[in-house]
Amino acid sequence: MFVLSTFVLGAVLMAFTLGAGPFEDVVGALKQGDTNGLSRYLDNNVEINMMGKSNSYSKAQAEIILKDFFSKNQVKSFELIHQGEATGGGSRFGIGNMTTSGGNYRTSFFLQKKGNNTVLDKLRFETK
Template sequence: MIRSLFILLISFSTIYNPTAIQADIIDDLSSYFKSSNSKEIAKNFSSTIELIIINEEDVYSKVQGEQILKDFFIKHPPIKTSIFHKINTNPSYRFGVILFTTAKETFRVSVTMKKFSNSFLITELRIEPAKD
């Protein structure tokens, strides 16, 4: 009986704590980059996103951002990804750096997220060649 109540309590704490649900958002994004899944990445975009990809920089809608990211993945298919750095201690801000490795080069992907309502959304995504 006590065990059942404990499990129920933990279940409710996860449901009613939206931050807990997105606690590993940088981990999720890393796996989406590894699988070139621009659609899943774009689900985390805010309504407008600042995209900086290599030398191109602009603010795009969510749909435009997804297409640009899809084009990037076509030109640069990934081999592996790894999380280089993440900040997840601020209640209204998340930041992560993912190393994105292709057959020819490695990119540094910087992700800036801000909290809107009860979830974190990507406001800036920067992809640049990794410095040795």
């Protein structure tokens, strides 16, 4: 019994040490304007809405678009103001206010459970 409880405690501690999870990673990447951090979670096809123009892009295209956006809009701050989960726990979303060198944006993102992975399938940057 002692060995089992020690193993479970070790697994829980390791989970906390390795990272907080996809949702927290995406929030952290948005705070930093970190395209590589976001790219880790991008789905094969990603819907991106920037200033009212929405389109679906491949992962490679989405990386280029995000890199361009963050190079022109250095993030000064990102404050998460709302988050939630869809019933059934299959998806999560976050909404926040992003202040950049190029303006202020209401930023939304949507994470979807896909098999054993969690993917980022929608991003919105709306001018405030």
